[in-house]
Amino acid sequence: MAVEKEKLYRVHLMVCAGTGCVSNHAFEIKEALEKEIKRRGLEKEVKVVTTGCNGFCERGPLMVVQPGNIFYQMLTVKDIPYLVEEHLLKGRPVKKLMYQPPEEKTPVPVLSEINFFKKQVLVALRNRGLIDPEKIEDYIARDGYKALVKALTQMTPEEIIHEVTISGLRGRGGAGFPTGLKWQLVRNAISPDNEKYLVCNGDEGDPGAFMDRSILEADPHSVIEGMLIGAKAIGATQGFIYVRNEYPLAVKRILIALDQARYYGLLGHDILGTGFDFDIRVVRGAGAFVCGEETALLASIEGRLGEPRPRPPYPAEKGLWGKPTCINNVETWANIPVIIDRGGKWFASIGTATSKGTKVFSIVGKINNTGLVEVPMGITLREIIYDIGGGIPGGKKFKAVQTGGPSGGCIPAELINLPIDYESLTAAGSMMGSGGMVVMDEDTCMVDVARYFLSFTQDESCGKCTPCREGTKAMLDILTRITEGKGTEEDLGLLEELADTIKEASLCGLGKTAPNPVLTTLRYFRDEYIAHIQDKKCPAHVCRSLNVYKIDPQICFEKGHGCDVCRRNCATDAIIGSKGEAHKIDQTKCIKCGVCFDVCHFGAVKVE
Amino acid sequence: MITVTIDGKKIQVEEGTNILKAAEKLDIKIPTLCYHPLIEPYAACRVCLVEVTLRGKTELVTACNTKVQEGMDIQTTSPRAVQSRRLNVEMLLARAPAAEPLQRLAREMGLEKPRFPVRDPQEKCILCGLCVRACEEIVGACAISFVDRGIERKVMPPFGEPSVACIGCTACAYFCPTGAITYEDKYGRKVIHDELYLGPSTAIRVPIRQAVPMVPFIDEKACIHFKTGRCQLCAKVCDRQAINHEMEDEVIEVEVGSIIMATGFKPFDARRIPAYGYGRLSNVITALEFEHLVNASGPTGGKILLTNGEEPKSVGIVHCVGSRDEHYNEYCSRVCCMYSLKFAHLIKEKTKAEIYDFYIDLRCFGKGYEEFYHRLLEEGTKFIRGRVAEITDLALTKEEEGKLIIRVEDTLLGVVRRIPVDMVILATGLEPSVDHNQIAKIFNISCSQDMFFLERHPKLAPVSSFSDGIFLAGCCQGPKDIPDSVAQAGAAAAEALALADKGVFALEPVTAEINEELCSGCQICIGLCPFKAITYDREKDISVVNDALCKGCGTCVAACPSGAAQQRHFRDRQIMAEIEGLLIL
Numbered sequence A: 001m002a003v004e005k006e007k008l009y010r011v012h013l014m015v016c017a018g019t020g021c022v023s024n025h026a027f028e029i030k031e032a033l034e035k036e037i038k039r040r041g042l043e044k045e046v047k048v049v050t051t052g053c054n055g056f057c058e059r060g061p062l063m064v065v066q067p068g069n070i071f072y073q074m075l076t077v078k079d080i081p082y083l084v085e086e087h088l089l090k091g092r093p094v095k096k097l098m099y100q101p102p103e104e105k106t107p108v109p110v111l112s113e114i115n116f117f118k119k120q121v122l123v124a125l126r127n128r129g130l131i132d133p134e135k136i137e138d139y140i141a142r143d144g145y146k147a148l149v150k151a152l153t154q155m156t157p158e159e160i161i162h163e164v165t166i167s168g169l170r171g172r173g174g175a176g177f178p179t180g181l182k183w184q185l186v187r188n189a190i191s192p193d194n195e196k197y198l199v200c201n202g203d204e205g206d207p208g209a210f211m212d213r214s215i216l217e218a219d220p221h222s223v224i225e226g227m228l229i230g231a232k233a234i235g236a237t238q239g240f241i242y243v244r245n246e247y248p249l250a251v252k253r254i255l256i257a258l259d260q261a262r263y264y265g266l267l268g269h270d271i272l273g274t275g276f277d278f279d280i281r282v283v284r285g286a287g288a289f290v291c292g293e294e295t296a297l298l299a300s301i302e303g304r305l306g307e308p309r310p311r312p313p314y315p316a317e318k319g320l321w322g323k324p325t326c327i328n329n330v331e332t333w334a335n336i337p338v339i340i341d342r343g344g345k346w347f348a349s350i351g352t353a354t355s356k357g358t359k360v361f362s363i364v365g366k367i368n369n370t371g372l373v374e375v376p377m378g379i380t381l382r383e384i385i386y387d388i389g390g391g392i393p394g395g396k397k398f399k400a401v402q403t404g405g406p407s408g409g410c411i412p413a414e415l416i417n418l419p420i421d422y423e424s425l426t427a428a429g430s431m432m433g434s435g436g437m438v439v440m441d442e443d444t445c446m447v448d449v450a451r452y453f454l455s456f457t458q459d460e461s462c463g464k465c466t467p468c469r470e471g472t473k474a475m476l477d478i479l480t481r482i483t484e485g486k487g488t489e490e491d492l493g494l495l496e497e498l499a500d501t502i503k504e505a506s507l508c509g510l511g512k513t514a515p516n517p518v519l520t521t522l523r524y525f526r527d528e529y530i531a532h533i534q535d536k537k538c539p540a541h542v543c544r545s546l547n548v549y550k551i552d553p554q555i556c557f558e559k560g561h562g563c564d565v566c567r568r569n570c571a572t573d574a575i576i577g578s579k580g581e582a583h584k585i586d587q588t589k590c591i592k593c594g595v596c597f598d599v600c601h602f603g604a605v606k607v608e
Numbered sequence B: 001m002i003t004v005t006i007d008g009k010k011i012q013v014e015e016g017t018n019i020l021k022a023a024e025k026l027d028i029k030i031p032t033l034c035y036h037p038l039i040e041p042y043a044a045c046r047v048c049l050v051e052v053t054l055r056g057k058t059e060l061v062t063a064c065n066t067k068v069q070e071g072m073d074i075q076t077t078s079p080r081a082v083q084s085r086r087l088n089v090e091m092l093l094a095r096a097p098a099a100e101p102l103q104r105l106a107r108e109m110g111l112e113k114p115r116f117p118v119r120d121p122q123e124k125c126i127l128c129g130l131c132v133r134a135c136e137e138i139v140g141a142c143a144i145s146f147v148d149r150g151i152e153r154k155v156m157p158p159f160g161e162p163s164v165a166c167i168g169c170t171a172c173a174y175f176c177p178t179g180a181i182t183y184e185d186k187y188g189r190k191v192i193h194d195e196l197y198l199g200p201s202t203a204i205r206v207p208i209r210q211a212v213p214m215v216p217f218i219d220e221k222a223c224i225h226f227k228t229g230r231c232q233l234c235a236k237v238c239d240r241q242a243i244n245h246e247m248e249d250e251v252i253e254v255e256v257g258s259i260i261m262a263t264g265f266k267p268f269d270a271r272r273i274p275a276y277g278y279g280r281l282s283n284v285i286t287a288l289e290f291e292h293l294v295n296a297s298g299p300t301g302g303k304i305l306l307t308n309g310e311e312p313k314s315v316g317i318v319h320c321v322g323s324r325d326e327h328y329n330e331y332c333s334r335v336c337c338m339y340s341l342k343f344a345h346l347i348k349e350k351t352k353a354e355i356y357d358f359y360i361d362l363r364c365f366g367k368g369y370e371e372f373y374h375r376l377l378e379e380g381t382k383f384i385r386g387r388v389a390e391i392t393d394l395a396l397t398k399e400e401e402g403k404l405i406i407r408v409e410d411t412l413l414g415v416v417r418r419i420p421v422d423m424v425i426l427a428t429g430l431e432p433s434v435d436h437n438q439i440a441k442i443f444n445i446s447c448s449q450d451m452f453f454l455e456r457h458p459k460l461a462p463v464s465s466f467s468d469g470i471f472l473a474g475c476c477q478g479p480k481d482i483p484d485s486v487a488q489a490g491a492a493a494a495e496a497l498a499l500a501d502k503g504v505f506a507l508e509p510v511t512a513e514i515n516e517e518l519c520s521g522c523q524i525c526i527g528l529c530p531f532k533a534i535t536y537d538r539e540k541d542i543s544v545v546n547d548a549l550c551k552g553c554g555t556c557v558a559a560c561p562s563g564a565a566q567q568r569h570f571r572d573r574q575i576m577a578e579i580e581g582l583l584i585l
Helices: A019-023 A026-039 A079-089 A136-141 A146-154 A157-167 A179-188 A211-218 A220-234 A248-263 A294-301 A330-342 A344-348 A381-388 A422-427 A446-460 A466-483 A489-505 A509-513 A516-524 A526-535 A553-558 A565-569 A595-599 B019-025 B079-095 B100-108 B130-139 B171-175 B224-228 B233-237 B287-294 B336-350 B369-379 B436-443 B482-502 B524-528 B555-559 B572-584
Strands: A011-016 A046-051 A063-066 A070-072 A197-202 A238-244 A268-271 A276-285 A325-329 A358-365 A371-376 A398-403 A410-412 A436-441 A549-551 A605-607 B002-006 B009-013 B049-054 B057-062 B073-075 B145-147 B154-156 B259-261 B265-267 B284-286 B314-321 B354-359 B382-385 B388-392 B404-410 B415-421 B423-428 B430-432 B470-472 B512-514 B534-537 B542-545 B565-567
Touching: A011 A026, A019 A026, A026 A046, A026 A079, A136 A220, A136 A248, A146 A220, A146 A330, A157 A179, A157 A220, A157 A330, A157 A344, A179 A220, A179 A325, A197 A211, A197 A220, A197 A294, A197 A330, A211 A220, A211 A248, A211 A330, A211 A358, A220 A238, A220 A248, A220 A276, A220 A325, A220 A330, A238 A248, A238 A294, A248 A276, A276 A294, A294 A325, A325 A330, A330 A344, A358 A381, A371 A381, A381 A398, A398 A446, A410 A446, A410 A516, A446 A466, A446 A516, A446 A526, A466 A489, A466 A509, A466 A526, A466 B079, A489 A509, A489 A516, A489 A526, A489 B057, A489 B079, A516 A526, A549 A595, A565 A595, A595 A605, B002 B019, B009 B019, B019 B049, B019 B073, B049 B079, B057 B079, B079 B100, B130 B171, B130 B224, B259 B436, B259 B482, B284 B287, B287 B336, B287 B423, B314 B336, B314 B388, B314 B404, B314 B415, B336 B354, B336 B369, B336 B423, B354 B404, B354 B415, B382 B404, B404 B423, B470 B482, B512 B542, B512 B555, B524 B534, B524 B555, B555 B565
Parallel strands: A011 A046, A197 A238, A197 A325, A238 A276, A358 A436, B002 B073, B259 B470, B284 B423, B314 B354, B314 B423, B354 B382
Antiparallel strands: A011 A063, A063 A070, A268 A276, A358 A371, A398 A410, A398 A436, A549 A605, B002 B009, B049 B057, B049 B073, B145 B154, B265 B430, B388 B404, B404 B415, B512 B565, B534 B542
16 A cells, blocks of 8 residues: 555545445446546546545435535436536536525525534534545544644643543443543553453444444544544553444445554554554444443453343453453544544533533434434534424424434423433433434324334343343333233333333343333323223324224215225225225224225325 | 441441342342352342442342442342342243242242243243353353343253253253253163262262262362363362362372281172173172162162162072182182172062072081071072073063073073073172282282282281281282181281381391492392392492391392302301311211
């Protein structure tokens, strides 16, 4: 690998190559661009760069033209010749490929003017969309490894830890343990042979969460630099990045980044000639959710069964192979270089009294702007959902938001002005978690949501301790029963009894937080449970076995003229009627599959 | 020491003690299912939950793995703890309704039936992981593990196939609290011929239950520690710290004035007579095995049973197995007749079996022996005179099926008979012990034709050997029963004492000596000396005679090429002078 001397170009086309855009054919767009640029003879003026995830995944595939910060979205291969001709050749940005907010008439050409990006504060994602993640030179050009040089040459370990402590940075994996304190504990821990380890937890498993993946894909060097600084602070010589193998692109880019860092003498023996040794190994996880729990993760690295063990002793005293181990989340590590570079005080100036800095969230679900955002702590849910997220599609009503993945809870619409920080989320019965945010609209059944998340934790429970193994299954059975209309009044009491015990008696965080979705939905949406149990009705019409499908004969006859599509699609011959006349459903035969509802073009099939 | 409060009572315990053990000291029992004092706590069953208040913070913790801390206030029966515990037991009961300790715990908590669906009413495994942990931590074999996760979790060897890593130690079954793990031997029965000791034997045991002294030993072939380097549980539980796995055999040198040889015998190996089927046919056992079987502290508690666990209906006792037989040992082993009669008597006493006694001659020579024989005759034991030709399980008639058939020529009737029996006891004879020859060489003891040690004189010196100060006692000198052995041992001890009491030992006056100046160091004499009385002095490069060992036989004197060896009082000059004197007459 030789150091390539970069040529200068007039225009850079930053094509997003995050997993979302790649699956939307971003690489084909890139090829088409290169082809077109060559055809037009612009290859010496224009350079196509693939970057990590831009964040605005909803609108992919994306491209940003620099300079100018012009944002193009939802590109197709067909658009490319026109775009190249208009923008690159004639210098006229193409309006029809720009983002147009639903409520406005004119498109917004500049990225920083778009609402989705406007309110974001980028710290962990500082390089997103600006660098090629596979080029260390790009990272260094953006002040990369500057903090490392500072930490290695000008700071003592105590000073590094002090800086992290005053920054108020807390673990971004979800539990929010103060990072500076953790480092101090590991530094103070006595290791018989002076061996200490450092682990980056990239076993992101929450459904709908992809923050860690995006950081590893878009900016792997920021994590490596963070780990290097951490290693110097705690005195570790070996680091591990534990990443799930379902993230092939992330694994590929970390491996490239590690090779580059080693080549530049930023990893390995005698780093930057300071006599400091540190290296990082990538450990690929098999994708068990429980391996995100730190003790289970350590067991997995050691090659043992990925199941948690009781704490204490905490990994800070006895971690990998019994040695003191510092384990932090990907996002936490990515924050470190900025804190060292710009100072802990600067970092602490962002956020609230107890939660400092920014947090990356992935907003998914029933929301207009699905994507990855980084916002300062203390921002309200309303700002995230409406200002950044662009509100709920189809003008539907916002009902709740689930934070913290399967371990978190559902926060109802009443609490939309809740400021986001560790404490307020916990008080609302949810948690910060690793930053997944699932938005739900009025068409969502909260019992079904609780059942869904519980089926996830039930499936992912390692099975070591009784409450989590048996209890989640028992709760899931009850919830399934309720969604099938077989629930009884006692079920709610039993559900709460189980939830309390699982929360208090489980061995690890997975079990301790597993009942959260049920507890919060019971707390905020109890009436929905009661509707399922007493009235045998699902207010959102999601639980199909509680639905009754009926055909409005008037609509069927007048609008559809008895089109007969429903009868032909019914699997159980439950629909009576022939072409030209109003149809009827035989309720004794109906299995409530909902096919008739889906196929009716005239809205004649009604759900009750 | 750390002071904690448990249920309002203060107690001082050592640092590092877990709550479970601290509570035990106060006689407070905290229920637990996955804890075992010899295995690292696992904290999986969550049945030992207690409520702990420390520095103003109250939480539920598991008592098995939580170490006590100064000022802890522990509530073992707080409503919160009891409620959680109860629900955990209820959930476990739905998983493993057939687990006996769980049922007991549920009854204690007043639980009748779990509110949750029971998946398998026969299930016993509560997933406490004791088996898996024992296999890993104690045995070091790692042959079984948990597979799958969540509700599907179970214990299995890899892929559910018999594991190559399993060493068959059965530690998993031993630690399983619910009997969910069972094991059987290869044939589904207890093997008795593969080893002398009936029933499953452990790696630590006493040689036999009637052993004197009753000292346990570690069988290195069976001990897990010598296979995997782990375990050493015995050393952990022995509060006398008497177990040391690193101990090795050592040679101890003791200086003594006299030696009594009592090296004993070995029983004749009945496998050497293939026609008798020992080792091949079950229920053909040797006298020593029967002795073990019939002993009240033996494997069956003194009951006489066949390998299938039933009582025999007929028993054959075969005399002179390996004795009085020109193919094996020609001598009479002297004890077999009497112990055979004793066996017949015991079998009569304990079972209703028919007893056949096959003898050549009955040698009831001791005091009261003949009377015992007559008593046996009265009791109805059938004595058949004749040497047994063959023992087989090949049935010729219906009555013989499933039995052992003894083929014998009844010399009193003059016919060949086939007698079907359930059990055959072989009255094996006595043979010199295994390393008899080596011992003889070391101590320079001669052996008689039957290879037992030879006494100096059968009548006048029956306990002395040819070496002074070395005496013989018991069966090393020839087969004999216990009274004879005791008598001989007494005599040998008296002889040894007589020597010790005297304090001095009068040497033979007529011994050889070697003239240092004449000896060339050719060492011819050393090889010739029958008493090993001559040694070689490397420093002076000459041979030296040990006066205490020399018997004055004169072999060396005659053989010495340089005339350095001379017999005291019979020097060449003296003998020549004597001859001269004779010739003058």
